[in-house]
Amino acid sequence: MGxxxxxxxRVGVYxxxxxxxxxxxKARWTDIRRxxxxxxRIGCDSVWLPDRLQxxxxxxxxxxxxxxxxxxxxxxxxxxTAVTRSIYRNPTLLAKMAETIDEISGGRFILGLGAGSNExxxxxxxxxxxxxxxxxxxxxxxxHALLRTGSVSxxxxxxxxxxxxxxxxxxxxxxxxxxxxxxxxxxxxxxxxYADSWTSLILPNSPDDWQEELRAIASACADEGRDPAxxxxxxxxxxxxxxxxxxxxxxxxxxxxxxxxxxxxxFFESGFHEVIVYPAPNSPGAIAALEPVVAAVKDEx
Numbered sequence: 001m002g003x004x005x006x007x008x009x010r011v012g013v014y015x016x017x018x019x020x021x022x023x024x025x026k027a028r029w030t031d032i033r034r035x036x037x038x039x040x041r042i043g044c045d046s047v048w049l050p051d052r053l054q055x056x057x058x059x060x061x062x063x064x065x066x067x068x069x070x071x072x073x074x075x076x077x078x079x080x081t082a083v084t085r086s087i088y089r090n091p092t093l094l095a096k097m098a099e100t101i102d103e104i105s106g107g108r109f110i111l112g113l114g115a116g117s118n119e120x121x122x123x124x125x126x127x128x129x130x131x132x133x134x135x136x137x138x139x140x141x142x143x144h145a146l147l148r149t150g151s152v153s154x155x156x157x158x159x160x161x162x163x164x165x166x167x168x169x170x171x172x173x174x175x176x177x178x179x180x181x182x183x184x185x186x187x188x189x190x191x192x193x194y195a196d197s198w199t200s201l202i203l204p205n206s207p208d209d210w211q212e213e214l215r216a217i218a219s220a221c222a223d224e225g226r227d228p229a230x231x232x233x234x235x236x237x238x239x240x241x242x243x244x245x246x247x248x249x250x251x252x253x254x255x256x257x258x259x260x261x262x263x264x265x266x267f268f269e270s271g272f273h274e275v276i277v278y279p280a281p282n283s284p285g286a287i288a289a290l291e292p293v294v295a296a297v298k299d300e301x
Contacts, residue, residue: 009265011274013035013039013048014049014236014278017052017066018055019060022282023283029066032061038288040077042287042291043291046078046080047080048082048112050083053088053121064089068100068104071105074105076108078108079101081110081113082199082276083113083114083201085115085118086113088125091140092164099147102172107170110178110179112179113181117129134158136190138157141154141156144178146175147174150165150167151163151165152164179196179199181199188219189223193224193226198217198234203237205238206263210235214233214270232273232274236275237275238251239277239290241254241289257296260293261297277293
């Protein structure tokens with residue numbers, strides 16, 4: 001990962017890729033680029049994009065294409081996926097794409113991964129929805145081996161790879177870091193085994209609501225013989241400025257900038273390495289309005 005610029009922890013911003021902005025206008029590349037550049041301008045450490053193909057009746061821009069474009073349009077922020085649904089791409093192709101994005105960004109990419117078991121997206125676009133975690137486990141082992149060692153052969157139930165090599169390599173010898181979204185035991189064990197960082201993307205307002213997940217991921221690390229301190233923890237929080245807004249994801253952290261900053265810093269005090277802020281509404285203005293919040297977080301001793 002890139003170096004921390006906050007004394008407390010890293011602050012990221014989530015950019016939705018749905019086809020409409022808060023004012024009802026169509027979200028164009030220029031809007032998404034502006035949101036990423038605003039996040040960089042106000043001092044955020046990272047920018048995160050989802051990976052969906054469709055949200056009910058709402059269209060969504062393709063994630064990794066946008067990630068690569070943001071990599072070229074920014075200079076400092078880490079760029080991550082929250083999270084890439086491995087079912088959408090062959091695991092060797094995904095490793096190739098991740099390595100290419102890491103090259104474009106100059107070593108600023110984080111490959112966030114999840115199983116992608118949503119039947120709506122999968123059925124609409126022709127991807128299987130059965131045995132989601134088994135498919136993910138096979139794909140993850142292939143992608144991880146290819147990024148970390150540069151070559152892989154694999155024979156499984158869902159994937160067959162023969163003498164695949166990753167060339168050219170990007171700026172990091174072992175490829176970009178991997179973050180895994182996991183909230184159930186089997187996925188947590190995979191995170192403990194393969195990931196550099198972990199999240200569950202459950203969007204609570206308080207670290208108190210994460211305690212069960214924190215205990216579970218620590219237990220998974222113990223099962224894998226890993227020190228839990230070596231696995232970075234990433235939280236996600238929904239934030240609105242005053243006045244608070246209704247949001248389909250649920251209740252949001254709201255208030256004056258110093259109040260929101262205090263809430264974010266509670267996550268760092270609880271052992272989280274990074275907090276991804278989901279700004280509501282999704283717009284360049286909402287991200288710009290976070291500037292005093294980010295400043296207040298970074299001013300904490």
